[in-house]
Amino acid sequence: MAPLSNAPERWCIQRTADRFGVADEWADILASTHVGFDVRFTHRTPKKFQGTVVRRRFGELTLVDCVCTPFSGRHDVLMGGVGESAIGFQTVRRGAERIRYASGEHVVTSGEAILWDGAHPVDVEVVEPFVKRTLIFPRDRVLAVCPRLADLQALPSLGESPSTRLLVRYLDALADELPGLAAGADSAVSTATDVALELLRAAVEPGLPGSKAAARDALRADIRRYIRVHLQDPGLGPESIARAHAISLRSLHSLFEDTGESVAAFVRKSRLARCRAELEQPGASTVTEIAFRWGFSDAAHFSNVFKREYGQSPREVRRAAATRMNGQVIPHAD
Numbered sequence: 001m002a003p004l005s006n007a008p009e010r011w012c013i014q015r016t017a018d019r020f021g022v023a024d025e026w027a028d029i030l031a032s033t034h035v036g037f038d039v040r041f042t043h044r045t046p047k048k049f050q051g052t053v054v055r056r057r058f059g060e061l062t063l064v065d066c067v068c069t070p071f072s073g074r075h076d077v078l079m080g081g082v083g084e085s086a087i088g089f090q091t092v093r094r095g096a097e098r099i100r101y102a103s104g105e106h107v108v109t110s111g112e113a114i115l116w117d118g119a120h121p122v123d124v125e126v127v128e129p130f131v132k133r134t135l136i137f138p139r140d141r142v143l144a145v146c147p148r149l150a151d152l153q154a155l156p157s158l159g160e161s162p163s164t165r166l167l168v169r170y171l172d173a174l175a176d177e178l179p180g181l182a183a184g185a186d187s188a189v190s191t192a193t194d195v196a197l198e199l200l201r202a203a204v205e206p207g208l209p210g211s212k213a214a215a216r217d218a219l220r221a222d223i224r225r226y227i228r229v230h231l232q233d234p235g236l237g238p239e240s241i242a243r244a245h246a247i248s249l250r251s252l253h254s255l256f257e258d259t260g261e262s263v264a265a266f267v268r269k270s271r272l273a274r275c276r277a278e279l280e281q282p283g284a285s286t287v288t289e290i291a292f293r294w295g296f297s298d299a300a301h302f303s304n305v306f307k308r309e310y311g312q313s314p315r316e317v318r319r320a321a322a323t324r325m326n327g328q329v330i331p332h333a334d
Contacts, residue, residue: 008054009056010054010055011033012051012053013049013052014050016047017046023071026051026071029051030073033066034064034136035084035118036084037124040074041071042072044070044127048069051066053066053067058192059190060141060193061137061196063171064133066130069126070125074122074123075123085119085139086118086138087115087136087149088117088118088137089114089203090114090115090116091132091171092111092132093133095109095126096108096128097124097125097127099123100123113158115158120155137196145200145201145224145225146200146201146221147218148208148217149204163206174192190277194228205218216255219247219255220255223245223263226241226245231267232293241263268305275296279317279318281321282322
C-alpha cells in the first residue's frame with residue numbers, strides 16, 4: 001500500500017501571464033498532480049496568472065485541491081501525467097469550467113460534480129476564477145467496482161443524486177481527517193479507500209446503460225465487494241458466497257471463468273494481502289493471530305500459501321518491515 005503523507009504537497013505559481021514559460025510551468029504542475037495538458041492562456045486570463053495545487057495522498061487515492069485563474073488546455077491520451085491511468089471525481093467550489101469531449105460539451109459550475117477519465121482526450125477552459133477539489137482513483141480500482149465504465153466513450157452524468165452529494169461531503173470529511181489517518185493503522189486507510197469506492201459506485205451506477213454482459217460484470221463486482229467485507233469470516237467460501245447471492249455454485253464458478261482466477265483463489269489472495277499489510281506494520285499480534293483473524297484456520301497451511309504467493313515467509317516479511325522502519329531488526333512474537 002502506498003504511504004500516507006503526513007503533510008500536504010503544495011505547488012504555487014504567481015507570475016505575469018505573458019512571460020515566457022509561465023504556461024509550461026502550469027502545465028508541468030497539472031501533469032504532476034492531475035493529467036498532462038497543453039496549456040494556453042486566453043483573453044480571460046488576467047495579466048498576472050495565479051494557480052495553486054495542494055495534494056494529499058492516502059493509500060492508493062489522492063485528494064487534490066486546485067485554485068486558479070482562467071486558462072484553456074487540451075489533454076490527449078498520450079500526454080501522460082499522474083492521472084493518465086486514473087479516474088477523478090471532481091467537485092467545483094467556485095467558478096466555471098467548460099469541458100469538451102468528442103461526445104459533447106458541458107459547463108461545470110459551482111456546486112456541481114463530474115467524473116473524468118485520464119484515458120479520454122478532453123478540452124477544458126476555465127472561464128472564471130476557479131476552485132475545485134478532486135479525489136483521484138486508480139482506474140483499475142474504479143473499473144473493479146464499476147466494470148461497465150470500461151466500455152463507455154462518454155462518462156455518465158452524476159447529476160444531483162443523494163449518492164453524489166454524500167460523496168462530495170465525504171471528500172470534505174477526508175480533507176479534515178487525513179492528519180488523523182496518517183497517524184493510524186493501514187487498516188483505517190484501507191477502510192477509507194473502500195468507502196470512497198463504494199460511494200463512487202453508488203453515484204455512478206444509476207447512470208450506466210444495462211446489458212446482459214454488463215449485468216454479469218456488475219454481479220461479479222458485487223461478489224468481490226462481498227468477499228472483501230467478509231474476509232474475516234472463516235466460513236467464507238464458494239458455497240457461502242453463492243448462497244448469499246442466491247445463485248448456484250455452478251453459476252458462481254462460471255461467472256469467474258473468463259477472469260483467469262477462480263473465486264476461491266480470489267478469496268485466498270485477498271486474505272493473504274490483508275495478512276501481509278498487518279505483518280508490515282508494528283504490532284503485538286503474532287503471525288498465527290493475524291492468520292486466524294483473516295480467515296485461515298491452520299498456521300502451517302497459511303505459511304505455505306503465503307510463501308508461494310510472495311516468495312517470503314510471514315516472519316521474513318515481518319522482519320524486513322521492522323528493519324525498514326527502525327533501521328534494525330526488532331523481535332516480534334511468533
